[in-house]
Amino acid sequence: MASPITIQELDISSETHSTYTVQINTNAIHTTVTSTPSVVDSFINELLYTHRSSLNRLVIGLDVEWRPSFNRNIENHVATLQLCVGHKCLIFQFLYMPHVPQSLINFLNNPMYKFVGVGIQEDVEKLLLDYNLGVANILDLRSLAMGKGFGHLRNSGLKDLAREIVGLVIEKPKRITMSRWDYEWLSYEQISYACVDAFVSFAIGNRLIWEI
Incomplete structure (x- = not known):
């Protein structure tokens, strides 16, 4: 059975961003959705301040989404x-x-941080191609898992890694994966x-790098 996931929009009036609490099992993740550079500045500054005593151990989960194309030329x-x-997450909307x-x-170009x-690799290549935005230090979770004795996960996706390494059962509905990520107002889903x-x-990266 999938780990229960809920979302609650926080009652904070702002023209620059929206904030939510996304809950998966016992994990409440404070999530900021924005296209405003100053909000990104604040998120990163707060993150670096919070972890100022252990920046050399900083692990960051990174992912990207884009509108799927059904034309091979587009x-x-x-x-x-x-x-x-x-339990802090940023969703930055590049298109706006x-x-x-x-x-x-x-932040992305600091080689001390582990993304x-x-x-x-494919996500980072697309960031570089689309926005000339480089990421200095990346680690693929499958390679990390193999190095820690999870050789059977070498070709696994996030669902299998999550279940085996951190005990979270997640769903990745295709209708969401293939949805209109270019909308200015993203749905709760x-x-x-x-x-x-x-x-x-x-969570997987932090466990594989520092706990196992």
Whole structure:
């Protein structure tokens, strides 16, 4: 049975961002959705301050989403970037931003931080192609799992890794995976999906790197 997931929009009036609590099992993830560079600045500054004593151990779940194309000659740009550390998640909507925040460029390019995900190489290549945005230090969760004795997971997706390594049973409905990520107003299901992917990536990476 899938781990229960709920989402609650927080009653905070803002023209620059929306905030939610996404709950998966006992994990309550504070999630910020924005296209405003100053909100990204604040998120990153708060993150670095919170973890200031252990930045050399910082693991970040990273994922991206874009509108699927059914024409082989058309490749849509990345619509959202998800970053998650602990129970804090950012969903940044590239398609509606005025510019890429310098804080995000610096954060992604810091080789001290470890960005983790499944198929993260392809995601990072697309960020570079679409927005000239580089990520300095990436680790694929499948390779990490193999290095820790989970050789049978070498070709696994996030669902199998989540179940075996952190005990979370997640669903990845195709109708959400293939949905319109280019919409300015994402649905609750899209926000939950994007948040959970990034959070689970963080949880798996943190466990494989520092706990096993």
